[in-house]
Amino acid sequence: MSIIIKGLSVSTGICIGKAILISKDDINYAPSFIKKSQVKTETKRFLRSLASIKEEYKKSREKIKDNLPMAKLIETQLFFIEDQDFQMHIIEMIENNLYTANWAIANEYKSIKKSFDDIKDKYIKERLIDIKQMVMSLLDLLQSNKKENIYSKISLESKVVITDEITPKDVIDIYQKQGSGVITSHGSKSSHSAILSKSLSLPMIVKAESSKEVIRDNDDIIMDLDNEIIIVNPDQFELEYFKGIQSHRYSLQKSLRKVLKKKSLTDDGIKINIMSNLELSDEVKFLNNNCDGIGLYRTEYLYMNRNDLPSEKEQMSVYAKVFKAMKNKPVTLRTLDIGSDKEVSENIKVGDIAKNPALGLRGIRYSLAEKNIFQTQIKAMLRAGYNNSLRILIPMITSLNEIIKTKELINNAKLELKKERKKFTNKYDLGIMIEVPACALQADELAKHVDFMSIGTNDLIQYTLAIDRIDDEVSSLYDPTNPAVLSLIKKVIDSCNKSSIDVTVCGEMAGEKSYTKLLLGLGLESFSMHPQAIPEVKDIILNSNINKIKRKVNAILKSNDRFLREKLISNL
Amino acid sequence: MITKDLHVLNKLGLHARAAAKLVFIANKFVSDITLVKDDKQADARSIMKILMLSASRDSIINITVEGNDEIQAMNSIEKLFQNKFDEDL
Numbered sequence: 001m002s003i004i005i006k007g008l009s010v011s012t013g014i015c016i017g018k019a020i021l022i023s024k025d026d027i028n029y030a031p032s033f034i035k036k037s038q039v040k041t042e043t044k045r046f047l048r049s050l051a052s053i054k055e056e057y058k059k060s061r062e063k064i065k066d067n068l069p070m071a072k073l074i075e076t077q078l079f080f081i082e083d084q085d086f087q088m089h090i091i092e093m094i095e096n097n098l099y100t101a102n103w104a105i106a107n108e109y110k111s112i113k114k115s116f117d118d119i120k121d122k123y124i125k126e127r128l129i130d131i132k133q134m135v136m137s138l139l140d141l142l143q144s145n146k147k148e149n150i151y152s153k154i155s156l157e158s159k160v161v162i163t164d165e166i167t168p169k170d171v172i173d174i175y176q177k178q179g180s181g182v183i184t185s186h187g188s189k190s191s192h193s194a195i196l197s198k199s200l201s202l203p204m205i206v207k208a209e210s211s212k213e214v215i216r217d218n219d220d221i222i223m224d225l226d227n228e229i230i231i232v233n234p235d236q237f238e239l240e241y242f243k244g245i246q247s248h249r250y251s252l253q254k255s256l257r258k259v260l261k262k263k264s265l266t267d268d269g270i271k272i273n274i275m276s277n278l279e280l281s282d283e284v285k286f287l288n289n290n291c292d293g294i295g296l297y298r299t300e301y302l303y304m305n306r307n308d309l310p311s312e313k314e315q316m317s318v319y320a321k322v323f324k325a326m327k328n329k330p331v332t333l334r335t336l337d338i339g340s341d342k343e344v345s346e347n348i349k350v351g352d353i354a355k356n357p358a359l360g361l362r363g364i365r366y367s368l369a370e371k372n373i374f375q376t377q378i379k380a381m382l383r384a385g386y387n388n389s390l391r392i393l394i395p396m397i398t399s400l401n402e403i404i405k406t407k408e409l410i411n412n413a414k415l416e417l418k419k420e421r422k423k424f425t426n427k428y429d430l431g432i433m434i435e436v437p438a439c440a441l442q443a444d445e446l447a448k449h450v451d452f453m454s455i456g457t458n459d460l461i462q463y464t465l466a467i468d469r470i471d472d473e474v475s476s477l478y479d480p481t482n483p484a485v486l487s488l489i490k491k492v493i494d495s496c497n498k499s500s501i502d503v504t505v506c507g508e509m510a511g512e513k514s515y516t517k518l519l520l521g522l523g524l525e526s527f528s529m530h531p532q533a534i535p536e537v538k539d540i541i542l543n544s545n546i547n548k549i550k551r552k553v554n555a556i557l558k559s560n561d562r563f564l565r566e567k568l569i570s571n572l
Numbered sequence: 573m574i575t576k577d578l579h580v581l582n583k584l585g586l587h588a589r590a591a592a593k594l595v596f597i598a599n600k601f602v603s604d605i606t607l608v609k610d611d612k613q614a615d616a617r618s619i620m621k622i623l624m625l626s627a628s629r630d631s632i633i634n635i636t637v638e639g640n641d642e643i644q645a646m647n648s649i650e651k652l653f654q655n656k657f658d659e660d661l
Contacts, residue, residue: 072589076619079592085618112620121628127588131620308659 002238005215005230007183007208010194011532014246015203015223016239017160017180019215019232022151027109027135032100042094046101047087049141053134054081068314080134086112102142109135151177160221162211168192168282175200181223183230185212192280192301199283199531205230256535260290264538266520267545273526274538275332277506281318284325287531293329295528296393296454296506297322299336299377309373315380323388330389332454332504332528333381334433335374337363337395358462363396363433368405378413382424390428393454397432397439403449406430431502435459440488443495453496454528457507461485480509481565486522486557493523504528516540517572521553573638574646582656585628590657591619597648603639605649616649 034042061074080086086108093104109131116128151161151170156179165186171193174182181203188194188206197204203223208230215221215232222231222242231238264272275295276287284294302310302318310318323331367374381392394406407430417424429451434440440460443453457480462468464485469478479485489505496503504526509515511529513536519527520541529537549572559565580586586594598605598616605616609631614621616635627633637646652658 076588076592079595079619083618083620085615085621112624115624119624119626121585121587121626123584124587124623124626124628127623130588 002234003214003232005208005211005232007205007211007228007230008189009225009228010189010204010206011198011201012225013201013203013249014242015160015181015221015225016242016246017158017221019162019217019219019221020154020156020159021212021215021217022161022163027106027132027139029106029110030103032103033098034094034100036098039095039098042101043091045142046090046094046104049101049138050081050087052141053137054078056137057081066313066317068311069308077130077134080130102139105135105138105142151179160223162215162221164212166193168196168280171196171200171202171204172282175202181205181221183208183211183215183221183223185209192282192304195279195301196282199279200286201532253535256539259535259539259542262538262542264292264541266541267543268547270525270546272520272541273504274534274541275330275504275506275526275528276531276534277511277528278322281321283531284322287325291329291531291534293389294322294326294331295504295526297331297333299334300338303336303338309376312376312380312383315377316384319381319384323384323390328389330391330429332391332393332431334393334395335364335367335377335381337433338366358468363435364394364402364406365396367394368402368409371409375409375413375416378410379417379422379424382410382413382417382428383422385425385428386423388425390425391431391452392428393431393433395433395456396435396459397446398436399438400442400446400449403432403446429502433459433506434492435463437464437488440492443492444498447495447499447501450501452502452504453492455489455492455503455505455507457485457489457505457509460488460507464488479562480512480515481518481556481562481569483557483560483565486518489519489524490522490557497523502526511537513537513540514570517544517549518553518556518569520544520546521549521556521572523550573636574642575634575636576646576650577632577634578650578653580627580629580631580633581653582659583629584659585631586622586625586633588619588623590659591622593652593657594622594649595619597652598645600648601637601639601641601645603637603642603645605645606636608634608636 057074057078061071064070089108090101090104093099093107094101099107112131113128116125119125151173156174156177158180160181160183161174161179162183164184166182166184171182179202182197184206185208194204194206203225205223205225205228211230220233220239222234222238224231224242234242264274266272273292275293276291278284278294278297279301302315319333361369378392381390397403414424431452431454432439432446432450433454433456434443435456437460439446447453461478461480465477465479465482467474467478469475493503503524505519505524506528509519510527511533516537517540527537552568552572556565556568559568582590584590595617607614607616607622607625609625609627612625614625616622625633635646635649
């Protein structure tokens with residue numbers, strides 16, 4: 001009989017495959033002893049393995065010395081390896097109790113783990129992971145099964161990986177080894193791994209808590225990502241049904257792939273820019289060449305899941321990677337947009353938990369309050385932008401005054417770079433996010449001070465309609481086609497056209513195919529969206545006649561009936 | 573023998589990287605250096621033992637240094653604590 005497990009979907013679609021359970025968490029606590037005559041060799045064996053992982057860590061530190069946080073992490077790891085207390089205890093157990101090195105290490109880990117269980121400080125408690133990692137490497141070496149990447153030695157084709165947690169590196173490995181999907185018992189939808197798997201179209205369900213207990217190796221698995229369920233050992237009927245849906249999707253995707261190679265011209269010959277949104281620099285490797293640039297690179301993730309701030313050098317190398325991958329196409333780097341819904345590292349404090357974070361210290365407001373963090377980022381951007389097509393995008397602007405202050409800070413950054421004799425670009429575009437109605441209403445005036453605008457529809461809708469769409473009580477009132485919203489979007493597009501500056505929509509509306517024609521009708525000629533949305537949206541753009549659409553758009557702007565409006569939009 | 577109570581001032585407490593710095597400094601000296609917090613004791617040369625003290629921000633650690641270079645050792649350690657382990661902004 002089939003079993004159903006619930007989880008959280010990272011993307012959409014259907015995935016069918018055979019389960020493969022991967023456990024990274026096997027410390028063998030089985031007792032094993034040596035003879036008294038073996039004490040010396042066993043001690044040597046232990047010390048040799050310790051020395052060899054030390055060597056290994058030193059080598060990898062050498063390799064990544066440019067990535068400062070990683071290098072520091074390894075530096076700290078080395079202290080664990082050199083811990084005299086740890087070494088002494090293990091040697092004592094070998095000498096006095098005649099334990100094998102393996103069992104002595106496992107034993108020592110067990111007692112360390114016990115001490116760590118009593119630690120209240122959450123941050124210190126988590127460091128048990130470092131010790132565990134070292135212990136696992138040691139045990140691996142002692143068992144002489146070469147420590148290799150876990151996913152590199154097994155065949156993953158048409159397999160669904162079942163595991164506790166997954167790293168971004170694992171996601172890339174699984175993708176490259178043609179694994180079908182991933183189910184994790186922990187994790188979250190906003191993790192780096194989740195974002196990466198979404199952009200690679202690798203189906204992933206996280207937080208499927210009972211998955212490791214219920215699923216066995218080689219079980220048949222259906223991941224229904226649309227409904228956030230996993231079906232374990234489905235019956236014939238279920239299997240046929242989902243295979244039907246899957247093949248339908250395949251053929252659809254296949255036909256869309258052809259679309260990507262075509263020039264992005266509308267039916268009546270107007271060039272439309274189709275750009276990609278980016279959250280992680282790693283994603284850029286997998287972007288196909290069929291987009292016109294990066295319309296929005298959210299730099300927040302550089303600051304997340306860590307305890308320090310990314311340095312100028314680190315940021316520069318990350319941005320440079322993106323520029324390099326995009327060749328000469330424009331890359332829009334948005335400065336740090338924290339606060340509100342985004343949790344960032346502990347080092348960045350947005351005050352105490354704001355009572356109303358959406359209206360609090362976020363975006364440029366934070367940057368103007370924490371000038372050093374902002375200036376470091378700007379310096380990194382200007383340096384990476386040398387000989388590249390750099391666009392700097394400022395989030396959460398509400399007034400001209402903020403633009404002026406921002407420019408001052410950018411100038412300061414340039415002066416510092418000059419003083420430091422560093423190469424940087426002077427040719428870049430400066431743009432602002434239109435998220436706040438106040439900003440949209442002043443678009444005419446603001447257009448004189450910036451090189452481009454980018455409309456963040458999610459926030460613009462939230463602030464215009466005073467609707468938090470995550471709040472179930474009011475989410476049904478969230479209406480992207482509300483006349484007030486549409487007229488603000490139109491106003492911004494018109495203002496930019498009048499001043500001959502670029503305007504892009506980079507919010508979810510840009511990647512939502514039911515709104516593509518509407519946006520074209522409002523005069524939009526530049527879209528930036530999640531890479532996975534590009535084929536479908538592009539397909540619609542190629543088949544749109546802008547002149548025809550424009551004639552019909554006025555009726556939509558005037559209609560006060562949501563139902564009628566949606567009908568008119570679908571008939572565009 | 574010198575003994576002193578030192579205050580953990582950095583935001584994250586005596587976490588892995590801060591502990592690593594302490595070990596690094598302790599290794600430069602020949603004196604015995606012992607940390608005591610509540611009922612727990614740690615050799616300043618063992619990063620694991622230091623972590624097990626679970627010394628979060630604002631905790632007080634009693635430090636005892638004994639040996640030929642005890643004065644210099646205590647000075648260096650005190651400085652490290654005062655500078656919040658060189659990590660706060």
